[in-house]
Amino acid sequence: MSKPTILVARRVFPEIIDLLQRHFEVEANQEDTPWTKAELAQRLRGKAGAFTTGSERIDAEVLAQAPELRVCANMAVGFNNFDLAAMTARGVLGTNTPDVLTETTADFGFALLMATARRVAESEHYLRAGKWERWTYDMFAGTEVHGSTLGILGMGRIGQGIARRGAHGFGMNVIYHNRSRLAPALEAECKARYVSKEELLRTADHLLLVLPYSAESHHAIGAAELALMKPTANLVNIARGGIVDDAALAQALRERRIAAAGLDVFEGEPKVHPALLEVPNVVLTPHIASATIPTRLAMARLAADNLVGFLVDGKPVTPLNPEVLGRAR
Numbered sequence: 001m002s003k004p005t006i007l008v009a010r011r012v013f014p015e016i017i018d019l020l021q022r023h024f025e026v027e028a029n030q031e032d033t034p035w036t037k038a039e040l041a042q043r044l045r046g047k048a049g050a051f052t053t054g055s056e057r058i059d060a061e062v063l064a065q066a067p068e069l070r071v072c073a074n075m076a077v078g079f080n081n082f083d084l085a086a087m088t089a090r091g092v093l094g095t096n097t098p099d100v101l102t103e104t105t106a107d108f109g110f111a112l113l114m115a116t117a118r119r120v121a122e123s124e125h126y127l128r129a130g131k132w133e134r135w136t137y138d139m140f141a142g143t144e145v146h147g148s149t150l151g152i153l154g155m156g157r158i159g160q161g162i163a164r165r166g167a168h169g170f171g172m173n174v175i176y177h178n179r180s181r182l183a184p185a186l187e188a189e190c191k192a193r194y195v196s197k198e199e200l201l202r203t204a205d206h207l208l209l210v211l212p213y214s215a216e217s218h219h220a221i222g223a224a225e226l227a228l229m230k231p232t233a234n235l236v237n238i239a240r241g242g243i244v245d246d247a248a249l250a251q252a253l254r255e256r257r258i259a260a261a262g263l264d265v266f267e268g269e270p271k272v273h274p275a276l277l278e279v280p281n282v283v284l285t286p287h288i289a290s291a292t293i294p295t296r297l298a299m300a301r302l303a304a305d306n307l308v309g310f311l312v313d314g315k316p317v318t319p320l321n322p323e324v325l326g327r328a329r
Ligand code: 8YV
Pocket: 053, 054, 055, 075, 076, 077, 078, 079, 101, 287, 289, 290
């Protein structure tokens, strides 16, 4: 029997390509430049599966050009690049990579929190620019981390990892807001207290955004929400760019209406809102929260296992729309 053909949309680990080639005919992007939406759609023609990485838009327009497509496996836990309703309507399975990146991403949330609170990037730039001539008592004075109030918006697996680090490692008072409350045992383990979004915004010393992006969470943090935050508060976003209104945030930072921000994700990335590049009190990183080799390898392996699991054995590991399984095509 001939092997199904799949498309790998971005450059990935050679061992993952080897693994995929054992089961499939593979057409892979070998370059670091992503394909345009039109090129992706054209290359998807005749493919049974796609290995995507979280930024390739798979919607009705693309699906209409790829009638053979049966599965898109995202190498990412977030799947806002998928129009899941359109995929389900066409009987196309979507899969993501939960769990394998939770701890690494929570580590990075803390790295950005610490760098933001203690002004690591700003002071390093100052030193590198040759401006360090003397000690002063208030030079790069930051915000206390230990014992402060850690607010978490979005309390999924990554949010819980951040809560545990804050409560158990730094003695922080952890509060959170989420669509649904955690079970009491999980709340106790994370030492986290459920509050309203307004209380979260008003009381957090460090506000971590860890919620999925959707039409509902678009600009969940805009001018009105920033206005509720303490002038001494820090904001950290490791979720998705569209959750924060970047123009409103840049203005709040410029006017010191909040102390600082740490951002790993941006609306329209890899472009960054120019106003954010102008303000000193923001730490900017290029969407690297899950970027360690062991974690990225585990993510790639899980995405590949989903393709093999579904196309070869009919059993994907982490399906997003399992309702399409068993539907004849
Ligand atoms: C990915 C992410 O690196 O998993 C996610 O949702 O945001 C990151 O871990 C990114 O999507 C590219 O793969």
